[in-house]
Amino acid sequence: DTAVSQTPKYLVTQMGNDKSIKCEQNLGHDTMYWYKQDSKKFLKIMFSYNNKELIINETVPNRFSPKSPDKAHLNLHINSLELGDSAVYFCASGGGSYEQYFGPGTRLTVT
Amino acid sequence: GQSLEQPSEVTAVEGAIVQINCTYQTSGFYGLSWYQQHDGGAPTFLSYNALDGLEETGRFSSFLSRSDSYGYLLLQELQMKDSASYFCAVRGGNNRLAFGKGNQVVVIP
Numbered sequence: 001d002t003a004v005s006q007t008p009k010y011l012v013t014q015m016g017n018d019k020s021i022k023c024e025q026n027l028g029h030d031t032m033y034w035y036k037q038d039s040k041k042f043l044k045i046m047f048s049y050n051n052k053e054l055i056i057n058e059t060v061p062n063r064f065s066p067k068s069p070d071k072a073h074l075n076l077h078i079n080s081l082e083l084g085d086s087a088v089y090f091c092a093s094g095g096g097s098y099e100q101y102f103g104p105g106t107r108l109t110v111t
Numbered sequence: 112g113q114s115l116e117q118p119s120e121v122t123a124v125e126g127a128i129v130q131i132n133c134t135y136q137t138s139g140f141y142g143l144s145w146y147q148q149h150d151g152g153a154p155t156f157l158s159y160n161a162l163d164g165l166e167e168t169g170r171f172s173s174f175l176s177r178s179d180s181y182g183y184l185l186l187q188e189l190q191m192k193d194s195a196s197y198f199c200a201v202r203g204g205n206n207r208l209a210f211g212k213g214n215q216v217v218v219i220p
Contacts, residue, residue, distance in 0.1 A: 031206060033208075040212070041148075041196060041212070041213050042210070042212055042213075043154065043198065043210040043213075044210070045207060045208060045209070048205060048206075048207065050205075055205050056205050056207055090153060090154070094206055097206075098141075098142055098144060098159045098161070098202055098206070099144075099156045099159065100156065100206070100208060101156070102153040102154045102155070103153060104152075104153050105152075105153055
């Protein structure tokens with residue numbers, strides 16, 4: 001059983017398009033996160049939801065909009081994609097303690 | 112704000128010991144975590160220190176000195192499968208993790 005899953009694994013799209021990445025966790029955790037990892041492997045938090053409520057919202061362009069329909073799902077929608085959005089996006093979940101469980105990542109390439 | 116410093120790359124032979132250092136500056140500190148990431152893979156949790164001292168988990172140990180804003184990860188009896196990037200991460204409020212830039216460890220036969 002996959003603990004944290006993301007779809008799609010790879011996403012190639014053109015500038016200006018809108019795309020979504022989906023994340024699901026079956027660990028029963030209350031908190032989910034989105035991270036962005038750039039080409040230099042720098043991993044930075046973008047958003048966090050606790051039981052469907054937004055609790056962390058870093059300085060991210062408002063083209064990025066997270067949505068949590070329930071505590072097991074956290075999706076990320078990106079409008080008007082730009083070249084600089086190319087990165088690997090990781091979803092993660094946590095049960096309130098220090099350990100976070102990461103999904104396999106979605107490699108987004110904007111051309 | 113938070114900032115973390117980690118050296119970038121180290122190469123070591125199988126069976127060797129490698130120490131990866133991490134210094135941090137942060138306005139809110141709950142603990143220091145370490146994550147491992149293989150190429151193309153996801154970060155996976157290795158260890159966590161909330162208090163000063165050494166935590167040992169098998170071949171890996173992690174140390175924290177809060178007064179020095181410093182920690183390290185010690186990899187012992189290196190194996191080829193340990194070739195990966197290692198990240199320290201400061202845990203802040205709301206379980207926010209601020210990651211360092213990572214340290215690439217390359218293990219050679």
